[in-house]
Amino acid sequence: DTGVSQNPRHKITKRGQNVTFRCDPISEHNRLYWYRQTLGQGPEFLTYFQNEAQLEKSRLLSDRFSAERPKGSFSTLEIQRTEQGDSAMYLCASSLLAGVGNEQFFGPGTRLTVL
Amino acid sequence: GESVGLHLPTLSVQEGDNSIINCAYSNSASDYFIWYKQESGKGPQFIIDIRSNMDKRQGQRVTVLLNKTVKHLSLQIAATQPGDSAVYFCADRILTGGGNKLTFGTGTQLKVEL
Numbered sequence: 001d002t003g004v005s006q007n008p009r010h011k012i013t014k015r016g017q018n019v020t021f022r023c024d025p026i027s028e029h030n031r032l033y034w035y036r037q038t039l040g041q042g043p044e045f046l047t048y049f050q051n052e053a054q055l056e057k058s059r060l061l062s063d064r065f066s067a068e069r070p071k072g073s074f075s076t077l078e079i080q081r082t083e084q085g086d087s088a089m090y091l092c093a094s095s096l097l098a099g100v101g102n103e104q105f106f107g108p109g110t111r112l113t114v115l
Numbered sequence: 116g117e118s119v120g121l122h123l124p125t126l127s128v129q130e131g132d133n134s135i136i137n138c139a140y141s142n143s144a145s146d147y148f149i150w151y152k153q154e155s156g157k158g159p160q161f162i163i164d165i166r167s168n169m170d171k172r173q174g175q176r177v178t179v180l181l182n183k184t185v186k187h188l189s190l191q192i193a194a195t196q197p198g199d200s201a202v203y204f205c206a207d208r209i210l211t212g213g214g215n216k217l218t219f220g221t222g223t224q225l226k227v228e229l
Contacts, residue, residue, distance in 0.1 A: 040221070042204045043159065043204075043219050045217065045218070056216065103149070104149075104161075108158045
């Protein structure tokens with residue numbers, strides 16, 4: 001499978017715990033995006049990387065959230081001191097830097113449940 | 116501000132009929148629009164896109180129409196099939212600093228009745 005992959009697919013944690021998600025983009029894609037999706041809503045942009053550089057962060061990304069893409073390939077999203085309001089689907093997408101429309105291809109997501 | 120919204124939360128159609136899903140956007144600076152399909156438990160899947168310098172684009176069984184005058188986007192699905200049942204999102208891109216981030220609407224649930 002050459003698509004975007006995310007791990008784990010599901011994560012259940014207790015409030016106050018830290019969690020880390022991983023995203024592996026399509027191999028030749030320079031850009032990598034993180035979105036959050038709550039039930040019944042469309043995905044909301046969190047942050048994106050161009051190669052290893054984090055170029056933009058949404059105001060939704062509080063200080064408890066940190067994302068990295070150290071070698072310009074896979075990325076991790078960490079949430080510290082989780083809160084019940086963090087329960088959501090976390091989606092990763094990747095795209096080419098240049099292209100007809102820079103289409104973003106999404107992974108299957110990691111569903112986080114904070115108890 | 117930036118917002119992309121959908122007119123109808125749920126659309127039910129008979130198998131074989133054509134479906135039309137509508138979307139409104141608010142930012143005239145948007146230069147690129149995409150329709151995504153999302154099935155339960157899966158990430159959004161790219162369907163078709165259109166640039167702001169076009170008003171119509173066709174794919175396999177799908178057509179996207181863009182009316183920049185009224186900031187309206189629609190997705191037409193011909194001969195709707197049970198496999199088309201999903202939530203459909205429109206999204207737009209505002210090219211600020213080359214960010215390419217997408218702003219999504221809330222989605223329309225398409226239900227195909229046999």
